[in-house]
Amino acid sequence: MKHFYLPFEKREGFSYSHESIEKLTEYEKYQLSFHPERPKHLDYLTVFDDAEECLENNLHGSCIIQTHRAVLRNGTNAWPVMLIGQQSGPTSDFMLMRKLLRNPVEMQKWNQGMPTPAAFEKAIDAIKLAEEENRIIITVIDTAGADPTEQSEAGGIAWKIGRCMQLLAEATVPTLSVIINRGCSGGAIALTGCDAVLAMEYSTYMVISPEACSSILFRTREKAGFAAEISQITAQEALKNRIIDDIIEEPEGPAHHFRESALQSFKTSMAKWLDKLSKIPPQQIFAQRMERWEKIGQWNTISEEEIVAFEKQVSFFIPKPENVLFVARHKNCHNIVGKKVLDPILYTKLLADNFVCETCGHRYVRLTAHDYINLILDPGSFQEHQETRYIVDKDILHFPDYQQKVEDAQHKTGAAASFITGDATVNGEPVVFCATNFNFLGGSFCMTTAEKIWRASKIAIKRGVPPYCPGNGWRCENA
Numbered sequence: 001m002k003h004f005y006l007p008f009e010k011r012e013g014f015s016y017s018h019e020s021i022e023k024l025t026e027y028e029k030y031q032l033s034f035h036p037e038r039p040k041h042l043d044y045l046t047v048f049d050d051a052e053e054c055l056e057n058n059l060h061g062s063c064i065i066q067t068h069r070a071v072l073r074n075g076t077n078a079w080p081v082m083l084i085g086q087q088s089g090p091t092s093d094f095m096l097m098r099k100l101l102r103n104p105v106e107m108q109k110w111n112q113g114m115p116t117p118a119a120f121e122k123a124i125d126a127i128k129l130a131e132e133e134n135r136i137i138i139t140v141i142d143t144a145g146a147d148p149t150e151q152s153e154a155g156g157i158a159w160k161i162g163r164c165m166q167l168l169a170e171a172t173v174p175t176l177s178v179i180i181n182r183g184c185s186g187g188a189i190a191l192t193g194c195d196a197v198l199a200m201e202y203s204t205y206m207v208i209s210p211e212a213c214s215s216i217l218f219r220t221r222e223k224a225g226f227a228a229e230i231s232q233i234t235a236q237e238a239l240k241n242r243i244i245d246d247i248i249e250e251p252e253g254p255a256h257h258f259r260e261s262a263l264q265s266f267k268t269s270m271a272k273w274l275d276k277l278s279k280i281p282p283q284q285i286f287a288q289r290m291e292r293w294e295k296i297g298q299w300n301t302i303s304e305e306e307i308v309a310f311e312k313q314v315s316f317f318i319p320k321p322e323n324v325l326f327v328a329r330h331k332n333c334h335n336i337v338g339k340k341v342l343d344p345i346l347y348t349k350l351l352a353d354n355f356v357c358e359t360c361g362h363r364y365v366r367l368t369a370h371d372y373i374n375l376i377l378d379p380g381s382f383q384e385h386q387e388t389r390y391i392v393d394k395d396i397l398h399f400p401d402y403q404q405k406v407e408d409a410q411h412k413t414g415a416a417a418s419f420i421t422g423d424a425t426v427n428g429e430p431v432v433f434c435a436t437n438f439n440f441l442g443g444s445f446c447m448t449t450a451e452k453i454w455r456a457s458k459i460a461i462k463r464g465v466p467p468y469c470p471g472n473g474w475r476c477e478n479a
């Protein structure tokens, strides 16, 4: 066997024509987007001239992001660029890959294509270097996601992802991002905050993989096919939702089967966009970048009357009891041998343990937005922003029962959305305050949240006061 074949490639009647690919299920299109023989970053690097690796090191997983100075030449034009590319594995040559798979030490280095803190650190340094050398930044996206291990979290991966996003947002040189294969989650988002985002025709771009989406929504990975169906992950859907700016055609068919024409098409598109971006006057780069981002996103609005119908203060914080030293034990507490524990628990002990049950590890308190307001801010100082109060989630993906779930969450939490922003003071000092409600669909960040953060940030900048956003959620760098 000289090539790798996905199940649908072996199906009778399948061809590599565009019509044949169009007929695949969304999940098959997802599989196609990371076919092991699809060209990887280092394959696309061959269309550039004078490529020179920089910033390389031997830290774990740092090879998953590769950084090169290079030049793209087209006719009489030559653009100096800094390539920051995610290389999801050692090679797109299947026979070579089969050999390498027998070498566990070599394979471990590639960490299944999931960038580690060391990889993002390299991207951070490359962005700075590109600015110093006045090179256009090109990020190349191909990842199943940022490394989710405890080691990487402890290594500050969330901060490093956040730093990448910040530096790309502030970069003084033009920035361009290209999704070549599969771009998943924070690993992709870290490097796609650019002046333009392009995607290869048969790539996919998503906030979460269909398997992980299925396991969260349906508590099983078995429904990944259905999750893919409703998640709008293809390049065409990304373009329709305006989260990418252009599709790079794979003119003859999928890139793993028609490599040369895909590489040529990539080069043509790079030249077109580098030409366009290099013409932006330096003093307008930031404003144009912000304008692009302002256009992204969809949400609904809600009326004051509708809000008043469910609005109430909800608190899950356990206040100090007045006369007794004990508070009631939470429901379903079992000790190590499975015996039910009913006795009350000492409040001071609970407080010292951050409200985690010492018997079973249950967390008593999941702070609501109102709890944060009451615990952190000067009493009575919080005034919700009128600019953010009336925007609520819009169900563009038509997830099952989503609208009903939002309504239930509104009644449960007394808030219109999972996120609330307003003006307030802390010890008399003015702040712009933002808080999440974990009890509102797990505090899920959606386009409404992003829009609220955006608007609140603008208010904070205008007033010259610090934004203050206590987080609860996984990898809050997205905020």
Ligand SMILES: [Zn+2]
Pocket: 330, 332, 333, 334, 357, 358, 359, 360, 361, 362
């Ligand atoms: Zn317990």
